[in-house]
Amino acid sequence: xxxxxxxxxxxxxxxxxxxxxxxxxxxxxxxxxxxxxxxxxxxxxxxxxxxxxxxxxxxxxxxxxxxxxxxxxxxxxxxxxxxxxxxxxxxxxxxxxxxxxxxxxxxxxxxxxxxxxxxxxxxxxxxxxxxxxxxxxxxxxxxxxxxxxxxxxxxxxxxxxxxxxxxxxxxxxxxxxxxxxxxxxxxxxxxxxxxxxxxxxxxxxxxxxxxxxxxxxxxxxxxxxxxxxxxxxxxxxxxxxxxxxxxxxxxxxxxxxxxxxxxxxxxxxxxxxxxxxxxxxxxxxxxxxxxxxxxxxxxxxxxxxxxxxxxxxxxxxxxxxxxxxxxxxxxxxxxxxxxxxxxxxxxxxxxxxxxxxxxxxxxxxxxxxxxxxxxxxxxxxxxxxxxxxxxxxxxxxxxxxxxxxxxxxxxxxxxxxxxxxxxxxxxxxxxxxxxxxxxxxxxxxxxxxxxxxxxxxxxxxxxxxxxxxxxxxxxxxxxxxxxxxxxxxxxxxxxxxxxxxxxxxxxxxxxxxxxxxxxxxxxxxxxxx
Numbered sequence: 001x002x003x004x005x006x007x008x009x010x011x012x013x014x015x016x017x018x019x020x021x022x023x024x025x026x027x028x029x030x031x032x033x034x035x036x037x038x039x040x041x042x043x044x045x046x047x048x049x050x051x052x053x054x055x056x057x058x059x060x061x062x063x064x065x066x067x068x069x070x071x072x073x074x075x076x077x078x079x080x081x082x083x084x085x086x087x088x089x090x091x092x093x094x095x096x097x098x099x100x101x102x103x104x105x106x107x108x109x110x111x112x113x114x115x116x117x118x119x120x121x122x123x124x125x126x127x128x129x130x131x132x133x134x135x136x137x138x139x140x141x142x143x144x145x146x147x148x149x150x151x152x153x154x155x156x157x158x159x160x161x162x163x164x165x166x167x168x169x170x171x172x173x174x175x176x177x178x179x180x181x182x183x184x185x186x187x188x189x190x191x192x193x194x195x196x197x198x199x200x201x202x203x204x205x206x207x208x209x210x211x212x213x214x215x216x217x218x219x220x221x222x223x224x225x226x227x228x229x230x231x232x233x234x235x236x237x238x239x240x241x242x243x244x245x246x247x248x249x250x251x252x253x254x255x256x257x258x259x260x261x262x263x264x265x266x267x268x269x270x271x272x273x274x275x276x277x278x279x280x281x282x283x284x285x286x287x288x289x290x291x292x293x294x295x296x297x298x299x300x301x302x303x304x305x306x307x308x309x310x311x312x313x314x315x316x317x318x319x320x321x322x323x324x325x326x327x328x329x330x331x332x333x334x335x336x337x338x339x340x341x342x343x344x345x346x347x348x349x350x351x352x353x354x355x356x357x358x359x360x361x362x363x364x365x366x367x368x369x370x371x372x373x374x375x376x377x378x379x380x381x382x383x384x385x386x387x388x389x390x391x392x393x394x395x396x397x398x399x400x401x402x403x404x405x406x407x408x409x410x411x412x413x414x415x416x417x418x419x420x421x422x423x424x425x426x427x428x429x430x431x432x433x434x435x436x437x438x439x440x441x442x443x444x445x446x447x448x449x450x451x452x453x454x455x456x457x458x459x460x461x462x463x464x465x466x467x468x469x470x471x472x473x474x475x476x477x478x479x480x481x482x483x484x485x486x487x488x489x490x491x492x493x494x495x496x497x498x499x500x501x502x503x504x505x506x507x508x509x510x511x512x513x514x515x516x517x518x519x520x521x522x523x524x525x526x527x528x529x
Contacts, residue, residue, distance in 0.1 A: 005074045010118070010139070012081035017143045019088045020054070021110055024150040026097040032219075032245075033102070033161070035154060037274075042147055049147045053087075056080060057143075061136040070132050077136060102161060109153040114142055165221060172227040173256055182235050184257045185375065188242040188250055188288045189265030190281065191422045192368050193218070196265055197241045198396050200372035206389040207381040208236040218243030220252045227257070237379070242288060245274045250287035261379075262288040262316075263299040263371050267306035270419045272448030282310050292316035299374050301367055302328055321374045323366065330374040332356075332366050337432065342366065346373050354383045356390045362400055362429045364422060369393070398522075400426060409507070409515045410435070418444045418521035420454050424461060426520055431465040435514035439465075440503050441521055442472040443480050452479045459483025468510055469494040470503045 031037040042049045057080045064073035097103065121138040142149065176184070185200070187193045194216065201212045213226045218241040231238060242253045267278075267285050275281045289298040289312045296316040300307050303322040312318055321330040328349070335344040342361060346354040354373060358365070369390065376386055395401040398416035405411045410433075414426045423444065430437050439462050443455040459480035462469055469484065471477035474496050484494055495510075497503035500522060507517055 005071065005078065006122075006135075009074055009078040009081065010122075012078055012085055013139055013143070016081050016085040016088060017114065017146060019085070020051075020143060020146040021114070021150060022097065022107075023089065024147040025103060025106060025110070027147070028106075028150055028154060029097060029103065030095065033154060035151060035158075038151060038154070042151075050144065053084060054140075054144045057084075057140045058137070061133050061140065064132040064136055073132060073136065077139075102164075105160070106150070106153055106157055109157050110150055113149055113153055113156075117142060165224075168224050168228065169220070169256060172224040175227050175231055176238075176257055179231060179233060179235070179238075181233065182231065182238050183261065183379075184238045184240060184259040185261040185263065186240050186242050186254065186257065186259035186288050187263045187265065188244065188285055189263075190268040190270035190285070191419050192265035192364060192371075193241050193243070193263075194416075195365065195368045195396050195399055196263060196371050197239055199368055199393050200263075200375055201239055202393050203372050203376045203381060203386055203389040204237055204239075204379070206385045207376075208379075209234050210237045210239065211235045212239035213241045216243070217241070220249070220256060223253050223256060244284050245271045247275070247280055247284050248287070250284055251291065254288060254291040258293075259288070259291075260293060260296045261299070261375065262292050262296070263375060264289055264301065264307055265368070265371060266301055266304050266421065268419055268421050269447055269450055269454065271446050272450055273446045276448065278306065282306060286310055286312065289316070289318075290314050297378055299371055299378075301371065303367070319374055319378060321367075321370045323363070323370075330370055330377070332370050335366060337361065346370065348377070352383070355387050357387075358390055358393050360393060360395060360400070361402070361432075362425050364425045365400065400429065405517070406508075406511075408513050409511050409517060412516065412518045415519045415522035420444065420447075420458070423458055423520055426518055427461055427465045430516060430518040433516040435516045436468070436512035437466050438468045438470065438507060438510070438515060438517040440470045440472065440500075440507060440517060440519045441480070442476050444521065455479035456483040456486075460487050463487040463489040467493065470506050471496045472500055472503050474498070 027041060028038050031041055057077060060073045060077045060080070063069050063076060118139060121135050187197050187200070197212050201210055204210045211226070211230055213223055217223065217226050223240050238257070240253065240257050240259065242250050244250050264285060267282055269278060270281070272278070275284065289300070292298055292314045294315040298312060298314065298316050298318045300318060300320055301322060302308060302320040302325040319329045320327070322328050323332045323335070331347045332344045333347050335342065341357065341359040342365065343357045344366060346356060348354070354377070356369060356373065358369060360369070373386055373390070377383070398413050401413040403411045403413055412426070412430060418441070427439070430439065443458065444451065447454050456479040460483040463484060469489070471480050471494065477496060481496065495506050497506055
């Protein structure tokens with residue numbers, strides 16, 4: 001009878017514990033399966049890692065310690081884990097767990113670890129008739145330390161994953177080397193790279209067969225997956241977006257794809273938490289340009305002071321584009337902005353021009369288009385085709401995307417991520433709009449020691465543009481709140497929301513007849529308060 005009751009309890013314990021383990025695997029995935037990032041995240045989110053309610057079932061071990069109360073302890077064990085399972089976290093995830101082959105292997109190792117420890121505990125209790133206390137304590141402890149069980153499973157799997165990944169990398173490099181008719185274009189920068197990728201793809205596709213890395217597949221593994229699954233002999237160009245969070249990340253991708261062309265969009269204070277300094281960011285972003293072959297071409301934004309503070313270490317030809325700098329190979333002039341979008345003239349160094357009309361808004365998008373136009377022109381796309389293709393450019397999802405929310409509310413969706421330069425430009429676009437101007441933001445992240453000051457400046461800047469400000473997250477937005485207070489922004493004109501749903505509800509409440517709302521950043525699940 002005792003064994004049957006305990007097995008029933010184990011079923012409910014297993015269901016709840018698996019929900020905790022799955023959440024831990026989700027957080028590990030969002031930290032790129034890197035133990036050092038995952039451990040750092042756990043230290044910063046102790047309340048999410050150790051739930052107070054997970055300690056409650058320890059009462060069962062205490063009850064079992066009292067003679068003749070084993071049945072009571074097990075019945076309580078069943079009841080508590082049934083309740084915990086029914087009350088488990090089921091909130092909407094912004095980015096769901098992607099169950100890849102790697103995740104399945106990780107899940108398998110995790111289950112084996114838990115089953116091994118739980119099974120041995122049960123075996124000793126059954127065979128040697130030891131007290132029930134250690135058994136109950138072991139099961140409850142496994143639930144409490146579920147995030148650390150996943151850490152151990154990831155550590156065990158690490159050598160296997162490295163070997164599997166290296167096999168994928170080698171295969172992708174083989175495919176690249178055999179693609180004799182395909183030229184690779186690498187794109188990197190602290191911001192703008194995804195938009196430039198889509199813009200360049202739109203323009204180049206009007207003239208050639210083009211493949212680009214999808215979504216945010218901008219890591220070495222993401223590029224590898226794209227090459228192995230999608231690159232075909234008929235592709236004339238492969239556009240590879242290259243992201244980085246630490247030194248040598250770009251170089252690893254360059255060593256894989258052997259790019260002939262490279263676009264460096266901008267360098268700024270992004271991912272300072274992992275890079276540690278702006279100099280490290282500069283060095284890493286320049287890995288794309290410095291590794292170009294002698295017959296390659298690098299495209300640099302000459303208006304970006306951080307780009308211009310470093311000299312390219314390459315024999316490749318360098319093409320400069322911009323709006324304000326002198327001696328440019330491609331310059332944007334006669335810039336005109338209206339409700340329908342932006343138009344400007346690209347003046348080439350030889351005096352020829354290309355007229356551009358686009359639905360996109362903001363100066364940053366002029367730079368993005370300009371870099372793509374320069375690249376396409378150097379690759380032989382006729383000027384007329386470039387002009388026609390530019391009209392077809394669509395905003396990238398969640399990157400300054402204009403949406404009609406309701407009859408009286410227009411949303412500028414810039415929720416993908418945020419950085420000091422991009423957020424400032426987004427506010428400038430909001431300032432150019434007619435109507436009641438509202439900002440919704442949780443602020444910027446991964447800015448290291450500068451995070452407080454840069455978010456405070458964002459708050460201060462917002463006061464000069466916005467009629468109403470909605471901050472998302474009471475703790476996360478303290479620097480922004482300080483910025484508003486320092487500028488003596490009226491308390492009646494801002495609200496601190498618990499989450500994005502609360503923020504949207506407030507937006508609908510305070511909206512006027514004609515309201516324009518900028519959603520600047522939407523933090524990933526790892527930053528939920």
